[in-house]
Amino acid sequence: MSKFLILFGNTTLLSKLEFESSYPNCLLHQLDEHLFLFEAEPELAYGMMAVLGGTVKLFEIVKEFDNKITDKELIEEIVLLLLNQSNEPYFNLSQIGKGQRSVSNADIKDLIKENGKKARYFSSNPSESALLSHKSKATELLTYNLMDEDKLLLAQIKGVQDIDDWTNRDRAKPYADRKKGMLPPKVARMMVNIALGQWQQKNEGKPVLYDPFCGTGTVLLEAGMRNLDVHGSDIDQQAVFGTRDNLEWFKKEYNINIASKAFYMDASHVNKEEFDTKIDLLVTEPFLGKQTPRDQELANVFKGLEKMYLGSFKSFSSVLNDGAIVAIVFPKVQLAKRTYSLEALIDKLKAKGYNLLVEPVLYAREGARVIRQICIFTYSQKQNNT
Ligand SMILES: C[S@@+](CC[C@H](N)C(=O)[O-])C[C@H]1O[C@@H](n2cnc3c(N)ncnc32)[C@H](O)[C@@H]1O
Structure with a gap:
């Protein structure tokens, strides 16, 4: 030692x-x-x-x-x-x-x-x-x-x-969409590693990862760096094509041979027919609302987001293996007098089989109005009473 x-x-x-x-x-x-x-x-x-x-x-x-x-x-x-x-x-x-x-x-x-x-x-x-x-x-x-x-x-x-290599995956991939907000590759890698590490503490073998809000595929590429097979989907067809291009670029650039699939899907209506296998790791950054919402819009924005998150969590269960790990970004906005977050969901999710594994961790980019709260859950099939 x-x-x-x-x-x-x-x-x-x-x-x-x-x-x-x-x-x-x-x-x-x-x-x-x-x-x-x-x-x-x-x-x-x-x-x-x-x-x-x-x-x-x-x-x-x-x-x-x-x-x-x-x-x-x-x-x-x-x-x-x-x-x-x-x-x-x-x-x-x-x-x-x-x-x-x-x-x-x-x-x-x-x-x-x-x-x-x-x-x-x-x-x-x-x-x-x-x-x-x-x-x-x-x-x-x-x-x-x-x-x-x-x-x-x-x-x-x-x-x-290796900063050059991190920058390469961030900047050189063929498809980017900075307006929608891309996850920094290092944050995506940390989320993948947290989910993978937590899963490996209770399971053996090679897990399969899914990102149901894949955007440009940042999470999928970082999972590929860990040699995981990946599925990605998005409601935006452009993002699906872009993710496929990025995955092909990645496999050639890094000479990494993983199985990958990217397809169109609404995360709140996941169709298990699209999947070759059940999922062990769900790692994702969903739509977080507008990047610069006005104060008076926030109550409505968060109401809409809560509905989308709850619907998505319900639909994920059709493709998750028992004991799957979910690493997901929750949005949070802190005003001088009020904080908007989706923390209230955490309790509601228990009845759907999702248990928080660790205290949520904040990740905030300097000057960002919407900050990210990274939440890690474990999924229990028998606890899901829906
Ligand atoms: C914040 S972006 C994800 C960015 C991604 N992590 C990246 O680094 O490129 C959120 C994505 O969710 C997609 N989206 C929004 N609503 C959705 C839904 N109901 N089902 C699936 N995807 C959705 C958007 O099209 C967008 O690509």
């Missing part, structure tokens, strides 16, 4: 739920707002960056010092580590949390020079430099002062989010 530090993106709660659902045996200890510590076998940890959508960086703890170590000794240790790995180190040292040392990149470079070697460094805060460290393959180091245990942790980068 080794110890790792994991840096989540700015959706910490969602990223944490994704991690805990995907790796239930790795216990997370929070160190800072976005920084967590866990223990795992290295082979497991090294594969995490390719799986997780909400993680920016992964560091492995390479040394633990007594907190009494002086700054000078710390610099010597870092130089030793860097020179062991390269004759001409390109590096960055970041520090997170309380009790930071006065050790700078320039101090480290100076000591490397005194050793007769060349070195370069870049300076930036760890959550901002993902693009840089991904492209440059620099050695990024991180220290964290574990005050409770009088220890200073020194960690080295092991994985960085």
Whole structure:
């Protein structure tokens, strides 16, 4: 077992739920707002960056010092580590949390020079430099002062989010419809991973995923990245054709061979004849109402949405397997004096067999009026009394 530090993106709660659902045996200890510590076998940890959508960086703890170590000794240790790995180190040292040392990149470079070697460094805060460290393959180091245990942790980068690849799936796919509101691929991946991880904790085999409001197919592509077979449908025929194009593009671009199907369907009248098999994971972002509704329209908008959601949940049960996981976005608008949400539905859904698995997690884009509440349910056939 080794110890790792994991840096989540700015959706910490969602990223944490994704991690805990995907790796239930790795216990997370929070160190800072976005920084967590866990223990795992290295082979497991090294594969995490390719799986997780909400993680920016992964560091492995390479040394633990007594907190009494002086700054000078710390610099010597870092130089030793860097020179062991390269004759001409390109590096960055970041520090997170309380009790930071006065050790700078320039101090480290100076000591490397005194050793007769060349070195370069870049300076930036760890959550901002993902693009840089991904492209440059620099050695990024991180220290964290574990005050409770009088220890200073020194960690080295092991994985960085591949931002180019995420952008590629967001921007290069042939069909887009930004007016309708597309789910960011990283959020879609987190939802897929949460549903998949929760399902795998109780079931074996390969689950099939369905998105009944597929839009441009963002959820289906991220599920494809996890090698899942997918079904997608939408009430807009244009979205159905676009999703098919995106799926074909995706399979070629990533050389991934999954079974996929996209068809026209109203989510509140799901017809099971369209499906080759029953569904284990339903992951979706339904129509959330207008993107910028006026205050006086909100009561009506949410009334309409509640009806559509309830109708859809009722109709989903005809294609869901017992124990299926539903990861779904609920809209929420917070005004100064009133909040509009679909939370009241959660209780009503129990009688239809849907049980909330975890507290809903908020995901809000900066400046967005309608924010997303991500809700995870498990479906029980025998509890459905309709
Ligand atoms: C917010 S968009 C989904 C966007 C999608 N997650 C993406 O990233 O591209 C909602 C989609 O639901 C579809 N829709 C609206 N009402 C529907 C219904 N009753 N049944 C099925 N699809 C519906 C819309 O056509 C739209 O494509």
